[in-house]
């Protein structure tokens with residue numbers, strides 16, 4: 001067992017060794033520009049086509065509906081700004097939720113400064129968006145609804161099927177940020193009403209700095225950048241073949257073992273939860289609804305403990321995150337927990353623990369003993 005034990009897979013994942021091996025030839029020997037017509041150019045172009053097929057297969061899309069991006073943030077920006085710019089003659093109203101990642105919230109805030117109106121629908125105490133709230137927020141000028149598939153902090157899985165159906169009925173484009181759900185739960189873009197879906201490579205054992213955006217055929221999306229015609233003109237610039245190949249392989253691996261990985265993540269997460277309940281009893285409180293949650297995510301408060309102090313105390317042994325995760329250098333309470341009406345003291349004592357596809361029982365048992373000792377010490 002490697003110490004510190006890493007239990008922060010929602011922040012990022014290591015690159016799978018099979019993914020590394022797939023990428024290696026494109027780092028040195030097979031370095032051609034995919035637009036070149038000679039053989040090492042063509043083989044790079046073929047590698048991109050192959051990767052596009054692998055990504056498409058994971059979410060049941062057509063390969064031509066996938067464009068490669070630099071990650072979840074760019075995919076969300078492209079989807080939201082792309083629709084805002086392409087549809088500005090139809091209207092300037094966008095609906096999203098209060099618990100989106102900053103890669104959605106900040107884009108909406110920017111668009112607001114450009115004259116767009118944004119409605120942020122609330123969530124309930126489990127972090128769930130109510131589809132009725134979405135339906136009620138629709139106005140004649142609503143051009144886009146953007147609701148995340150699963151939340152990065154508490155793991156709540158949103159009713160995107162119902163929300164997408166509402167969007168479709170009202171002829172409104174629907175985007176979902178699936179950065180956290182892809183590779184953890186089954187995701188099929190063929191459900192009616194989904195026009196755009198964001199993928200982040202580093203959450204599913206591909207490298208950082210690569211992602212994809214699903215754009216349903218027939219959806220008109222503006223560009224963020226302009227240049228030569230790569231990615232069918234949607235995302236020009238010489239392709240990041242190395243990382244694209246990595247994302248493709250990671251998607252293939254995720255598709256092949258989704259159920260196996262999902263059940264291991266649940267098993268390990270639940271072992272952790274039960275272990276902590278056994279050792280700490282009433283001191284432990286879960287945020288959100290564990291039954292409607294990503295298989296790997298535990299948002300857990302330790303009564304009376306400052307989460308930052310706890311995480312720092314155990315960081316030689318165990319790596320977990322405080323409150324809001326992948327962007328958590330801030331001292332304030334997570335907006336997600338605030339939106340769920342979690343009280344200040346509970347929010348201030350909340351950590352996020354997220355298991356991975358390869359997390360072992362030994363690691364979990366070690367985590368239980370480290371957390372138990374630290375919480376008892378800080379009590």
Ligand SMILES: Cc1ncc(COP(=O)(O)O)c(C=O)c1O
Nearest residue numbers: 071072073101103152179200326
């Ligand atoms: C839900 C969600 N959306 C978007 C992102 C941003 O993805 P990336 O880090 O690839 O830009 C993240 C990761 O931090 C995330 O958890």
